[in-house]
Amino acid sequence: PKLAAAYLIRPGTRLHGSYGTGIRPPGGTDLAFTDNPALLPERTQSYDAGVEQHLLGNKLSIDATWFHNRYRDLIVSLGGSLSKLSQYHTGNLANARAEGIETSAQLRPARWLSLTASYTWLESEALSLTGSTGLVPSYYYLGQPLLRRPKQSESFVATVRHGRADLNIVGNWRGHTLDVEPNLGAFAGWYKDPGYQNVGINLNFRVRGNLTAYANLHNALDQRYEEIYGYPAPFLNVVMGLKWSLARAR
Secondary structure, three states: OEEEEEEEEEOOEEEEEEEEEEEEOOOHHHHHOOOOOOOOOEEEEEEEEEEEEEEOOOOEEEEEEEEEEEEEEEEEEOOHHHHHHOOOOEEEEEEEEEEEEEEEEEEEEEOOEEEEEEEEEEEEEEEOOOOOOOOOOOOOOOOOOOOOOOOEEEEEEEEEEEOOEEEEEEEEEEOOEEEEEOOOEEEEEEEEEOOEEEEEEEEEEEEEOOEEEEEEEEOOOOOOOEEEOOEEOOOOEEEEEEEEOOOOOO
């Protein structure tokens, strides 16, 4: 289930919050390498609270949100010193959390121009296994940051509209993350995946009716980076084409 609520304090100022839960059923690998007949889904519990403020005659919107995610019943292998926690090879005993603050701003100074930017600060850590004090899954340490979750990240979008043409300039910046070798996993140790900056330019031109011509410039800065360790992103490249929509043309 998920619940969300908002309260308008006064015109232009709004409080908002939400609460939700989720599950991830055991996957094929989890089921293939276990002798546990009662393996359960992994569970998440999330909640957030924030405030949104409109300024400059609603041309500028600023939002700040605090969020917290709790991960429970994560599936973990229980060999070695962890075997005392269960009679099975794997179990729903791992725990983790992630929390932080997300801020965003949207500015529309004119009908033909809009700007959007966001920034996120994230703290994450591995917690003790259920039924233990200070024990964590093999190859981890207590309080270790979670994989592929940057402490800092930013993004922006600038959109310019003129007649039948739309121009978008998009960009994102991500700080370094903790990752593993994709073939061997945590067994081979931990790696620091450096942060990166990425900028793209998208141009759309409505030729006629539902027909649109587009050109997308990816990795405009021609940066060498890896979103996931071991998988290099393509260098500067351009994609062009035509697209036709089934929706009614405006």
